[in-house]
Amino acid sequence: MYLERRMNLLSPMAVVLAVVLAGASSLRAETGAQGWLRYAPIVGDAASRRDAIPDAIISLGNSEVLNSAKGELVRGIGSMLGKRLRAEKSVSAENAFVLGTLEDVRGHFREVESSRPLGPDGFWLRSVRHGGKKYLLIIGGNDRGVLYGTFAFLSRIAQDRRVDDLDDVGTPSAPIRWASQWDNLDGSIERGYAGRSIFFDKGAVRGDLTRVGEYARLLSWVGINACVINNVNADPRILSLNFLPQLARIADAFRPWGVKLALSVDLSSPAAVGGLKTFDPLDSGVAEWWKDKVDEIYQRIPDFAGFVVKADSEGRSGPSQYGRTAADAANVIARALKPHGGILMYRAFVYNHHLDWRDMKADRAKAAYDYFHPLDGKFDENVVLQIKYGPIDFQVREPASPLFGAMQHTNEAIELQVTQEYTGQQRHLCFLPTMWKQILDFDMHVNGASPVKEIVEGKTWRRPLGGFNAVVNVGLDENWLGHPLAMANLYSYGRLAWNPDQSTEQISAEWTRLTFGNNPRVVSTISTMLLPSWRIYESYTGPLGVGTLTDILGSHYEPNPDSAEHNGWGQWIRADAQGVGMDRTIATGTGYIGQYSPNVQKKYETLTACPDELLLFMHHVPYIYVLHSGKTVIQHIYDSHYEGAAKAAGLVGQWESLRGKIDDQRYEEVLSKLTYQAGQAIVWRDTVVNWFFKKSGIPDAKGRIAQNHNPLTGSVPYLDGNRNSRPH
Numbered sequence: 001m002y003l004e005r006r007m008n009l010l011s012p013m014a015v016v017l018a019v020v021l022a023g024a025s026s027l028r029a030e031t032g033a034q035g036w037l038r039y040a041p042i043v044g045d046a047a048s049r050r051d052a053i054p055d056a057i058i059s060l061g062n063s064e065v066l067n068s069a070k071g072e073l074v075r076g077i078g079s080m081l082g083k084r085l086r087a088e089k090s091v092s093a094e095n096a097f098v099l100g101t102l103e104d105v106r107g108h109f110r111e112v113e114s115s116r117p118l119g120p121d122g123f124w125l126r127s128v129r130h131g132g133k134k135y136l137l138i139i140g141g142n143d144r145g146v147l148y149g150t151f152a153f154l155s156r157i158a159q160d161r162r163v164d165d166l167d168d169v170g171t172p173s174a175p176i177r178w179a180s181q182w183d184n185l186d187g188s189i190e191r192g193y194a195g196r197s198i199f200f201d202k203g204a205v206r207g208d209l210t211r212v213g214e215y216a217r218l219l220s221w222v223g224i225n226a227c228v229i230n231n232v233n234a235d236p237r238i239l240s241l242n243f244l245p246q247l248a249r250i251a252d253a254f255r256p257w258g259v260k261l262a263l264s265v266d267l268s269s270p271a272a273v274g275g276l277k278t279f280d281p282l283d284s285g286v287a288e289w290w291k292d293k294v295d296e297i298y299q300r301i302p303d304f305a306g307f308v309v310k311a312d313s314e315g316r317s318g319p320s321q322y323g324r325t326a327a328d329a330a331n332v333i334a335r336a337l338k339p340h341g342g343i344l345m346y347r348a349f350v351y352n353h354h355l356d357w358r359d360m361k362a363d364r365a366k367a368a369y370d371y372f373h374p375l376d377g378k379f380d381e382n383v384v385l386q387i388k389y390g391p392i393d394f395q396v397r398e399p400a401s402p403l404f405g406a407m408q409h410t411n412e413a414i415e416l417q418v419t420q421e422y423t424g425q426q427r428h429l430c431f432l433p434t435m436w437k438q439i440l441d442f443d444m445h446v447n448g449a450s451p452v453k454e455i456v457e458g459k460t461w462r463r464p465l466g467g468f469n470a471v472v473n474v475g476l477d478e479n480w481l482g483h484p485l486a487m488a489n490l491y492s493y494g495r496l497a498w499n500p501d502q503s504t505e506q507i508s509a510e511w512t513r514l515t516f517g518n519n520p521r522v523v524s525t526i527s528t529m530l531l532p533s534w535r536i537y538e539s540y541t542g543p544l545g546v547g548t549l550t551d552i553l554g555s556h557y558e559p560n561p562d563s564a565e566h567n568g569w570g571q572w573i574r575a576d577a578q579g580v581g582m583d584r585t586i587a588t589g590t591g592y593i594g595q596y597s598p599n600v601q602k603k604y605e606t607l608t609a610c611p612d613e614l615l616l617f618m619h620h621v622p623y624i625y626v627l628h629s630g631k632t633v634i635q636h637i638y639d640s641h642y643e644g645a646a647k648a649a650g651l652v653g654q655w656e657s658l659r660g661k662i663d664d665q666r667y668e669e670v671l672s673k674l675t676y677q678a679g680q681a682i683v684w685r686d687t688v689v690n691w692f693f694k695k696s697g698i699p700d701a702k703g704r705i706a707q708n709h710n711p712l713t714g715s716v717p718y719l720d721g722n723r724n725s726r727p728h
């Protein structure tokens with residue numbers, strides 16, 4: 001009343017000022033710690049949204065996950081719409097939200113009786129009228145489904161979408177939708193770019209697991225249902241007795257969000273921490289050890305998800321030490337997990353890193369297929385082969401791994417990387433779903449139309465298990481991944497694992513709305529930056545499928561084309577004075593292309609058919625070879641680097657158009673990252689074009705290459721005089 005009177009006395013000018021200030025306060029500084037889960041107040045027609053929302057909330061059940069769902073609904077509606085929901089114990093004659101599993105909701109609402117059953121983790125948002133009252137049913141195939149349904153509902157509100165008359169079913173594409181962390185017990189993270197581990201410090205689990213719960217909440221919003229918390233280069237101590245109670249604490253922090261705990265384990269654990277003399281997978285003592293260990297885990301963590309194994313890879317121990325196969329190794333552990341419903345993910349990232357670079361037939365890209373294809377049908381039903389999207393290693397451009405099409409009697413999961421190991425390490429903007437979609441949609445032609453996504457979903461060969469696992473590597477940095485816009489990759493990963501048919505346009509717009517609000521200018525500008533950013537990064541780093549030109553022996557970050565060649569790692573680009581590229585043809589090359597089905601072979605085997613974007617992955621060609629685009633290979637390399645660097649600079653301007661439209665803190669953070677990226681793109685451009693100029697001796701038709709200029713000495717000012725600092 002007092003305030004009203006005061007307002008009446010205010011001059012029109014003061015009212016204008018008050019409104020402006022109110023607007024500005026909605027742009028208060030944000031750290032990014034909330035990710036997409038901000039529950040920011042809805043500006044605009046919040047009142048009418050509020051009226052469509054019932055006043056009460058009833059939860060049919062009392063599990064931790066259901067309680068989270070209830071808590072989120074109260075918190076989200078309160079924060080976004082300023083409405084306080086009243087919790088009621090049972091369904092009565094008043095407008096209400098009703099949360100529960102299909103089975104429980106059926107008992108109260110005949111409307112949902114005849115519906116088809118919802119699968120595990122699925123949800124159904126359904127508005128019904130009953131005795132003159134309105135109910136908003138949030139129904140789950142299980143408790144986790146109720147939580148997902150609640151988040152889906154809140155996501156609608158946050159995006160200012162309609163919420164009346166809902167009849168919306170959400171079904172996950174696959175049961176395995178995991179996130180992985182490469183965290184070490186000392187608190188460091190392999191290939192992590194956003195601070196130290198949220199899980200571990202100094203050889204133990206952290207005392208304060210607040211961030212762990214917050215991480216699980218973010219993961220849950222996008223449908224991730226398990227998290228592997230430690231490096232695949234696993235420290236065997238993770239399975240030692242004193243660790244188990246600590247791991248149980250992490251599982252406890254995950255549980256309210258429907259996220260299960262999973263672990264990476266080293267195959268040598270029976271010997272390394274179990275005191276046995278062997279870890280031979282066919283030894284009965286070893287089998288016994290795994291069984292006892294797994295039983296112990298389930299006693300403390302009854303919803304434990306399972307293990308990931310990296311073996312016989314990059315110096316890790318493996319079954320080959322005993323003349324055994326990956327199937328022997330996987331099955332012995334899988335059998336221990338089976339009675340508890342646990343899963344064993346066996347990584348297909350197995351290759352020899354001491355290849356002979358002089359051997360023109362040697363090819364790391366062939367390794368996974370050569371090793372695993374003969375084992376098809378030999379893995380137990382709860383084993384899943386975890387296959388990196390491409391045959392090399394998370395490069396900016398690779399073809400889909402031929403292994404996806406070669407294991408019809410084996411469960412498969414695709415391994416993606418949210419952490420940008422080879423794609424700019426969260427200092428460069430690189431929206432990866434555009435690349436992931438190309439792989440997921442790629443037709444392997446193995447059983448009629450058989451895109452990779454359907455193979456890993458288990459549809460192509462009717463496999464009981466399958467799905468997705470991505471290396472995420474969030475850290476203690478407040479905004480989780482270092483670059484505020486890198487969170488779009490994590491969000492999109494979850495959304496694509498839930499439904500790989502969604503478009504990247506839809507997902508990027510959704511993420512932007514949730515993260516930065518619904519201002520159409522903001523949404524369209526950020527989407528137009530995200531969507532081409534992977535191609536921009538590719539064009540100033542390694543175009544035409546050439547493979548990595550980065551420093552592969554070290555940081556995997558700065559340009560260093562020489563480092564790819566003349567070593568055993570097998571990421572060769574085979575550049576000489578005349579030409580460049582790996583000949584992987586069946587006719588004259590390594591034979592890699594022969595690992596695909598005949599229809600795919602046809603796409604890659606001939607120069608005429610092979611798409612430009614993968615040309616140098618599949619073929620060795622002269623620099624003067626003319627691409628489908630009409631340019632020579634060498635001129636394409638020059639042009640793409642100049643164009644890519646120019647586009648990277650353009651991102652800065654695009655972002656600057658948002659000044660004042662988003663909060664200053666995140667605005668400034670992104671601006672400084674993009675400015676840095678623009679400079680670093682010039683470093684990349686100049687290093688690569690100079691390198692190819694030196695190799696080929698062919699000048700740039702447009703005369704842009706300054707000879708004798710070495711950008712890596714750091715002596716050259718970039719970006720109109722702003723020197724670029726190197727990352728620490």
Ligand code: GCW
Nearest residue numbers: 182190191232233310349393
């Ligand atoms: O890409 C390489 C990384 C290694 C990693 C390995 C893997 C955890 O450079 O750091 O090891 O892949 O995926 O196992």
